[in-house]
Amino acid sequence: xxxxxxxxxxxxxxxxxxxxxxxxxxxxxxxxxxxxxxxxxxxxxxxxxxxxxxxxxxxxxxxxxxxxxxxxxxxxxxxxxxxxxxxxxxxxxxxxxxxxxxxxxxxxxxxxxxxxxxxxxxxxxxxxxxxxxxxxxxxxxxxxxxxxxxxxxxxxxxxxxxxxxxxxxxxxxxxxxxxxxxxxxxxxxxxxxxxxxxxxxxxxxxxxxxxxxxxxxxxxxxx
Amino acid sequence: xxxxxxxxxxxxxxxxxxxxxxxxxxxxxxxxxxxxxxxxxxxxxxxxxxxxxxxxxxxxxxxxxxxxxxxxxxxxxxxxxxxxxxxxxxxxxxxxxxxxxxxxxxxxxxxxxxxxxxxxxxxxxxxxxxxxxxxxxxxxxxxxxxxxxxxxxxxxxxxxxxxxxxxxxxxxxxxxxxxxxxxxxxxxxxxxxxxxxxxxxxxxxxxxxxxxxxxxxxxxxx
Numbered sequence: 001x002x003x004x005x006x007x008x009x010x011x012x013x014x015x016x017x018x019x020x021x022x023x024x025x026x027x028x029x030x031x032x033x034x035x036x037x038x039x040x041x042x043x044x045x046x047x048x049x050x051x052x053x054x055x056x057x058x059x060x061x062x063x064x065x066x067x068x069x070x071x072x073x074x075x076x077x078x079x080x081x082x083x084x085x086x087x088x089x090x091x092x093x094x095x096x097x098x099x100x101x102x103x104x105x106x107x108x109x110x111x112x113x114x115x116x117x118x119x120x121x122x123x124x125x126x127x128x129x130x131x132x133x134x135x136x137x138x139x140x141x142x143x144x145x146x147x148x149x150x151x152x153x154x155x156x157x158x159x160x161x162x163x164x165x166x167x168x169x170x171x172x173x174x175x176x177x178x179x180x181x182x183x184x185x186x187x188x189x190x191x192x193x194x195x196x197x198x199x200x201x202x203x204x205x206x207x208x209x210x211x212x213x214x215x216x217x218x219x220x221x222x223x
Numbered sequence: 224x225x226x227x228x229x230x231x232x233x234x235x236x237x238x239x240x241x242x243x244x245x246x247x248x249x250x251x252x253x254x255x256x257x258x259x260x261x262x263x264x265x266x267x268x269x270x271x272x273x274x275x276x277x278x279x280x281x282x283x284x285x286x287x288x289x290x291x292x293x294x295x296x297x298x299x300x301x302x303x304x305x306x307x308x309x310x311x312x313x314x315x316x317x318x319x320x321x322x323x324x325x326x327x328x329x330x331x332x333x334x335x336x337x338x339x340x341x342x343x344x345x346x347x348x349x350x351x352x353x354x355x356x357x358x359x360x361x362x363x364x365x366x367x368x369x370x371x372x373x374x375x376x377x378x379x380x381x382x383x384x385x386x387x388x389x390x391x392x393x394x395x396x397x398x399x400x401x402x403x404x405x406x407x408x409x410x411x412x413x414x415x416x417x418x419x420x421x422x423x424x425x426x427x428x429x430x431x432x433x434x435x436x437x438x439x440x441x442x443x444x445x
Contacts, residue, residue: 157366166349170342170349201384
């Protein structure tokens with residue numbers, strides 16, 4: 001099953017790699033959001049470090065939403081999804097494959113976004129890089145897992161681009177709140193143990209929703 | 224239609240009893256010492272809050288069974304319960320600020336409980352929107368079931384974080400591990416009100432269920 005999942009993910013990533021339009025737009029979009037934030041605050045009144053966790057997470061939320069919206073859009077062209085469903089792979093492996101591809105996509109955008117964020121807002125992330133990456137990874141897995149499931153549904157509805165954020169944001173907010181709190185603790189130079197509670201909640205959220213989406217996904221693709 | 228009539232009767236008796244709840248709450252229940260009359264809204268606020276969350280759990284449970292049994296009745300019930308849950312959630316979000324203004328001095332704060340009730344409200348809205356956006360009935364039922372199960376699974380996380388944040392909201396005084404710390408007479412009024420709200424929930428859901436049934440008969444292919 002994992003092999004099938006990997007094949008699905010590889011196909012998606014290959015399509016992405018060949019064209020590179022989506023990933024490039026997502027990266028440019030991330031940079032633009034960071035820019036908007038820079039001009040959206042008064043630098044003399046609000047210190048960058050106070051606002052930093054929010055900036056980071058709002059940027060990542062938007063970038064993830066952009067990535068998820070295109071995940072199943074790709075499959076709707078020329079009935080590619082029907083072809084995928086006809087292939088002798090289980091529905092759950094298709095989900096895992098999509099999840100891996102989406103995670104790779106979002107991770108790439110975040111990998112570009114994080115150093116730029118540190119650069120633009122003069123935030124020292126190198127001392128806490130390890131724990132910070134852990135927080136980002138845990139939060140990203142959680143909302144990409146739910147988002148991949150939801151995008152499979154919204155892709156085939158009317159006003160798909162609008163419906164996905166409306167459905168997904170209530171589910172993104174709890175992990176986002178925990179991630180922002182953990183990030184704030186880390187950037188303020190507190191030890192990782194202080195953010196331990198939030199990290200455990202994030203991990204629990206990941207386990208519950210990856211499992212749930214794995215079992216629910218087959219119900220979203222029609223037979 | 225029998226089911227619609229039954230629903231109407233349950234709702235009407237529920238509404239009559241709601242008036243009785245208010246007579247009891249205003250005239251025969253002691254006034255809280257520090258909050259004064261503002262505390263009376265508690266008898267609407269908490270029962271609605273319990274049913275706002277309870278309805279989501281029923282949506283989730285009905286959705287799980289729907290995915291296994293493919294029974295249209297479960298789907299209709301989930302739809303009805305979600306819409307009624309949305310109404311109760313709206314009640315919580317309206318009565319909360321009315322109490323908050325005199326007691327906290329502000330209509331709204333970004334307190335954990337308030338935020339999470341708002342999340343629940345948005346989940347209900349999302350659920351209703353998703354149902355409206357899918358035209359094929361079979362697909363709609365399955366999509367809604369998936370969303371319903373996810374929604375139900377989010378509720379425990381919401382609760383966990385409520386206990387982890389320091390919050391401005393009054394701590395639970397009725398539903399908590401130890402015995403309720405509410406004075407006896409207030410507790411009686413609250414329990415009475417809770418029973419009435421349960422009757423209202425059943426009445427509303429029954430009527431909404433009948434409506435879904437009527438709609439299916441009117442447009443068999445829509």
